Amino acid sequence: MYMAMRYFVRYFLKPLIVSGTLFALINRVSAEKAFKLKFQDWNEDDDRIRVRSWYAQANTPINSTLDISVTGMVDSISGATPWGTPPTQKRDEWLVSINERREAGVISLSSSIDDYDFSFELGRSKESDYLSRSYAITASRGFAEDTLTLSTGLSYLDDDVDSDVPGGPGLGNLSRKTPEIFLGVHRIIDPKTTFSLNLTYGRPKGYLSDPYKQIGRNEPLFLGSLEEDLFLYSENRPNKRETFVAYLESARYFEKLDATLESSYRYFTDDSDLSGHTLEFQWLQRLTDRFILRPLFRYYIQNPADFYMVTLDGSGIEPIERPNGTGPHYYSSDYRLSKLRAITLGLKFTYFPRDNLSFDLSFDHYEMKGRDNQTDQRVYPSANVITVGTQWLF
Numbered sequence: 001m002y003m004a005m006r007y008f009v010r011y012f013l014k015p016l017i018v019s020g021t022l023f024a025l026i027n028r029v030s031a032e033k034a035f036k037l038k039f040q041d042w043n044e045d046d047d048r049i050r051v052r053s054w055y056a057q058a059n060t061p062i063n064s065t066l067d068i069s070v071t072g073m074v075d076s077i078s079g080a081t082p083w084g085t086p087p088t089q090k091r092d093e094w095l096v097s098i099n100e101r102r103e104a105g106v107i108s109l110s111s112s113i114d115d116y117d118f119s120f121e122l123g124r125s126k127e128s129d130y131l132s133r134s135y136a137i138t139a140s141r142g143f144a145e146d147t148l149t150l151s152t153g154l155s156y157l158d159d160d161v162d163s164d165v166p167g168g169p170g171l172g173n174l175s176r177k178t179p180e181i182f183l184g185v186h187r188i189i190d191p192k193t194t195f196s197l198n199l200t201y202g203r204p205k206g207y208l209s210d211p212y213k214q215i216g217r218n219e220p221l222f223l224g225s226l227e228e229d230l231f232l233y234s235e236n237r238p239n240k241r242e243t244f245v246a247y248l249e250s251a252r253y254f255e256k257l258d259a260t261l262e263s264s265y266r267y268f269t270d271d272s273d274l275s276g277h278t279l280e281f282q283w284l285q286r287l288t289d290r291f292i293l294r295p296l297f298r299y300y301i302q303n304p305a306d307f308y309m310v311t312l313d314g315s316g317i318e319p320i321e322r323p324n325g326t327g328p329h330y331y332s333s334d335y336r337l338s339k340l341r342a343i344t345l346g347l348k349f350t351y352f353p354r355d356n357l358s359f360d361l362s363f364d365h366y367e368m369k370g371r372d373n374q375t376d377q378r379v380y381p382s383a384n385v386i387t388v389g390t391q392w393l394f
Contacts, residue, residue: 034059038389044381049079049098055389069108076101083167084214084232084333086310087378096167096212102127106134116141121155129162129211138182151184161207168211169234169322176206180243192253200245208325209237215333217312217319235332237307239325242271260284272330274305274337290353296346296364301371305337310374335379339372346385356393362386 035058042051057071080095087094104125111118116139123134138153157178163171180202187195214232221227249264262282269275280298287293307330312319317329348362367382 032061032393034391034393036389036391038387040385040387042383042385044079044383047079048095048381049077049081052076065111065113067110069110071106071108073104074102075104082335082379083212084235085216085230087376100127129165131160133158147188149186151182151186153182155180155182159206161211163207163211165211167214167232167234169209169324171207171322171324174207174324176204176208178202178204192255194251196249198245198247200247202243203241204243205240208239208241209235209323209332210334213332213334215309215312215319215331233312233319233321234323235334236320236323236327236330237325237332238272238327238330244269258286272305272307273303276300276302290351292350294348294350296344296348298344298346300342302340304339304372305332307331308337309333335370335375338370338375340368340370340380342366342368357391359390361388
């Protein structure tokens with residue numbers, strides 16, 4: 001009974017309290033406001049990872065030129081995930097159990113001054129072994145009767161990572177800094193067509209490894225022994241990176257079909273040869289004045305990081321007992337850095353009982369596969385994702 005009550009308070013009551021607090025905050029202002037609430041359940045096959053997320057957002061104007069947005073999120077993560085040992089028939093030999101909780105919040109202020117729009121964002125995310133603080137500022141201006149909008153922005157992540165976790169290098173709390181610069185352009189081509197391009201450059205530095213990920217090497221059990229056993233070492237990723245992202249998006253309304261096609265392409269690369277391409281299509285079909293149906297297709301393909309390897313065997317690398325990202329060699333067996341592809345198929349229903357109120361329900365199936373002919377396919381997950389949400393303008 002005690003465990004049931006604790007589960008209810010932790011995963012249901014607290015998120016509802018957060019949502020109610022945000023709603024009470026915006027309800028004190030008389031101008032038009034918005035309130036969003038969302039629940040998502042990510043459930044991987046074969047009893048792997050399960051993530052339940054509560055998300056609430058409140059938007060309200062403070063005065064004629066200043067708006068505030070407050071967002072709260074609670075995630076619960078449980079299940080098992082690969083940690084570096086090659087897959088075997090026994091799940092507990094290559095999967096490590098996790099049970100984690102994350103609480104995050106973001107406050108955003110936006111203002112319009114003359115022909116310019118500004119926004120400032122302050123965020124905080126907390127887990128038992130990870131603390132992240134985020135800051136962002138953006139500015140934009142419209143041209144050609146607001147058919148062309150240019151944007152720019154800066155963001156900064158200040159993270160603390162606890163490396164003293166089971167299997168980690170044991171270096172205590174380590175810092176991770178991620179500055180990024182953003183440039184964007186949005187163009188209204190005609191009344192039915194829009195186009196946008198965003199470019200982002202980042203330079204993360206500090207402890208960029210995952211303390212839970214390890215890599216194996218077969219070694220003699222003792223000096224002079226012919227019998228070998230698998231020994232695990234913490235991964236060692238570079239402590240500096242350069243990242244670049246280009247994002248293209250377009251939308252086209254088809255009047256005769258009363259539908260809109262949204263398409264996007266995202267290219268990502270960094271200085272370790274890790275690169276990825278994402279292609280996405282969404283078709284928003286209005287069925288009636290109250291119902292919208294949206295099928296989704298997303299395809300992702302990735303080339304591996306140059307330091308990815310399944311095992312240290314035959315590499316000639318002598319692993320470091322407590323790696324900190326300074327080399328001389330870099331190595332990781334994290335399957336997320338391998339050559340892979342992922343496909344997402346989704347379907348979403350949106351219902352408008354009133355013009356200012358909407359409810360939506362979506363189901364997505366996600367599947368990842370390896371493409372390098374060396375990584376065991378069992379490490380790649382597939383998942384079903386259910387999302388329920390609502391939005392109220394008042």
